[in-house]
Amino acid sequence: MVVHMPNFSPISIEHIADAVGQEVTIRGWLRQRRSSGKIHFLVIRDGTGEIQGVVNKATVEPEQFERSAQLTQESSVMITGTPRAEPRATSGYELDVHTITIVQLAEPFPIQPKEHSVGFLMEHRHLWLRSRRQHAVLRIRHEIIRACRDFFDDRDFTLIDTPIFTPNACEGTTTLFQTQYFDQTAYLAQSGQLYSEASAAAFGKVYCFGPTFRAEKSKTRRHLMEFWMVEPEMAFAELVDAMDLAEGLLKMVVERVLDRRQSELKILERDVSKLEVVVPPLPRVTYEEAITVLKEKGVAIEFGDDFGGDDETVLASSFDKPVIVHRYPASIKAFYMEPDPEAPNLALCMDVLAPEGYGEIIGGGQRIHNYDTLLARIKEHRLPEEAFRWYLDLRKYGSVPHAGFGMGIERVVAWICGLEHVRETIPFPRMLYTLYP
C-alpha cells in the first residue's frame, strides 16, 4: 500500500494555518461527508485536528469528484489541496481539494454521528477512541501524566518503578488478583508504595508510576479494576511535607491543562472557572473537623466511621477546591500509618478529596519508621510476618521518618475533564466482568 506521495510532504492538520495558499497533502480518515450534488464537503481528521475539505465539481478532475462521492465514513485517505482561511468553517480553515487517494475504503462504520448507548460504545471502544470527545479526554490524560512526571523530575525525584508481580498483599485488606508465577502463587500489585519506601531509603526522593490492580467487585463511576497511580515517597519527611507536595502537584497539573489543553476542555464543555480557582493554599481540615462539618449538614456519622461516597461529596462541596483531610482514626487506615504522637489513636495520614463529587484523588501520609511499632501493627492486622521481613528490614538499617502518597490518575482526569464516569479516562478500561476489547 502506497502511503508516500512523491512531490509533497504530509502536513498535520494542527499546523495547517502555516500552509495557507500552498499545496499540501494531509493523511487521515474521513469523519463525515456531506454532499449538495455538485459540491462535496469532506471532514478529515488526522489525530491532531480536523478540517473540512471542499470538492467542487466545476474545478476538479471528474475522476476526483467521482472518488469523493464513493468515500465512506472512516475511510483512510491522502488528500492534496490548498488550505485557506474560511470564516464559515468551524476550525477557521478549509482545504480546496485537488486530488484524493483512497488508502482503504471503509466498511460501514458502527459508530454513527448520533447517540449510542454506553454498552454499545464500550463494546466498540477500539473505534470509539476516534471520536472528538474521547480524543480530547485522552489528550488531557496525556497532559496530566506529563505534568506529573515533569513535576517530580523538576524536583529531583528519581523514577523507580516497582514490580507488578508481588508475593503478598501490600495492605492486606483489599482483594487482589491472583495469578500463577511458575509454581508459586503471585498477586498483581495494588500499590507500589512499600517498594517505594525501600527506594526512598536508597535515593532520597522517588516516585513510581504504573498500573495497579484491585479485584474488588466495585461497580461505580469511580472504580476500575486496573488503574494508574503516581506514588511519590520522600525520606526525611513528615505528614506536612506530603501535604505540601500534594498541593504543589495538583497546582501544576491543573495549571498545565488550563495552559495547554483549552481546545480539548472546550470540546468537553468543561466549566474552566471550576479549575481556575484551584490555587494554593488548599483547605486542610482534620478528620475530626470533617466529622463536625458533616454533622452540621445533617449527615448521620460518628467519630470513627469512614466516609462513604456521599459523605465525601457533601464534605467536598463545602469547598470550591480540593480539600485535604488529615489525621483519621488509625483503626480505619492501613497498618503502616505513623501514629500521631499527640493522639496515638489517630494516624498521620491524609486524603485529598476533589470538588464536585469526584471523591478521593490522593491518599497517603507518614509511614511508621520504628521497628517495634511496625512489627506490632503487622501482628495486630494478622499479616504474614515472613512476607514483610524485607519491609521490616528498612526499619533496622538507618530508618528515618518518611512520607508519601498515591494519586489515582483516572479520577484526576475525570475531575479535570468533568466526566460522569472514569471509564472514559483510560483507553481500554478494565471493568467488572468487562474485559473486551
Next chain:
RNA sequence: UCCUCGGUAGCUCAGCUGGUAGAGCGUUCGGCUGUUAACCGAAUGGUCGCAGGUUCGAGUCCUGCCCGGGGAGCCA
C-alpha cells in the same frame, strides 16, 4: 455480594387493558453548487435476550436463567 432499571431492525427507541411488528438514523438508488448529526423522494431491513408455562392467541402475563446500565459496600 446486595438493591434497582433494562434487553424489540446494523444503531437509538415506540409498541396501551394480550388480537397481523413500527418510527427515526444508517445502508442502496435518484435529486440538489455552501453543507455543519445537511435536506427531499424511493427501496432495504426482525429467532421481540434464552428456555419453559398460562391462553383460542404472548413483544405484552407467570417462572427460571443469561447479558448489560445505574447505585451500595470497599477503595484511588
